Amino acid sequence: DGGITQSPKYLFRKEGQNVTLSCEQNLNHDAMYWYRQDPGQGLRLIYYSQIVNDFQKGDIAEGYSVSREKKESFPLTVTSAQKNPTAFYLCASTKTSGGYNEQFFGPGTRLTVL
Amino acid sequence: QKEVEQNSGPLSVPEGAIASLNCTYSDRGSQSFFWYRQYSGKSPELIMSIYSNGDKEDGRFTAQLNKASQYVSLLIRDSQPSDSATYLCAVPGDSGAGSYQLTFGKGTKLSVIP
Numbered sequence: 001d002g003g004i005t006q007s008p009k010y011l012f013r014k015e016g017q018n019v020t021l022s023c024e025q026n027l028n029h030d031a032m033y034w035y036r037q038d039p040g041q042g043l044r045l046i047y048y049s050q051i052v053n054d055f056q057k058g059d060i061a062e063g064y065s066v067s068r069e070k071k072e073s074f075p076l077t078v079t080s081a082q083k084n085p086t087a088f089y090l091c092a093s094t095k096t097s098g099g100y101n102e103q104f105f106g107p108g109t110r111l112t113v114l
Numbered sequence: 115q116k117e118v119e120q121n122s123g124p125l126s127v128p129e130g131a132i133a134s135l136n137c138t139y140s141d142r143g144s145q146s147f148f149w150y151r152q153y154s155g156k157s158p159e160l161i162m163s164i165y166s167n168g169d170k171e172d173g174r175f176t177a178q179l180n181k182a183s184q185y186v187s188l189l190i191r192d193s194q195p196s197d198s199a200t201y202l203c204a205v206p207g208d209s210g211a212g213s214y215q216l217t218f219g220k221g222t223k224l225s226v227i228p
Contacts, residue, residue, distance in 0.1 A: 048215060050214060090157055102148065102160055108156070
């Protein structure tokens with residue numbers, strides 16, 4: 001089945017640790033995105049990538065880093081510089097041909113700082 | 115920066131009634147519009163896309179687009195308790211490098227009362 005997978009589902013981080021969230025898609029989508037969602041809040045864009053080996057900062061990139069070495073994979077690292085990382089992290093992808101912008105989401109990773 | 119506004123709710127409707135969810139957007143140039151459903155603790159799921167003025171129906175869901183007034187709405191007929199969720203409206207981001215981004219509203223929480 002085609003889709004987007006994220007792992008782990010739950011992640012706990014100690015103060016000062018870097019952690020990496022995995023996102024993989026087998027939809028052959030070109031563009032991938034990372035969002036952060038806080039309780040009762042909308043989705044805020046962290047980083048996005050439209051092609052391999054290229055990515056752009058979103059609205060709240062500080063304290064986060066990404067890589068895009070393969071079309072299928074777009075991991076997100078939450079660094080110790082991110083002061084309030086507890087949130088629900090969502091990865092999404094979209095085709096960039098055909099003129100449509102439909103984004104599809106993975107199941108998410110819930111990160112908690114201990 | 116595009117803005118997408120939604121009434122946060124909660125919107126409560128009795129089972130079997132029509133639920134009406136509204137969304138306004140700031141950019142007259144927006145060409146495509148999306149509705150996502152997000153159950154509590156889950157990731158958003160795309161339920162409707164609409165690209166031209168008028169109505170688009172899919173089962174119990176109808177999306178209505180009025181570009182002149184810059185609003186898009188989602189009607190849910192014969193509402194069921196399983197429709198209880200937060201509904202997110204999304205429009206494309208700015209053209210150019212970010213043309214495949216989406217800007218999301220904060221969502222309207224719908225509660226269908228049995």
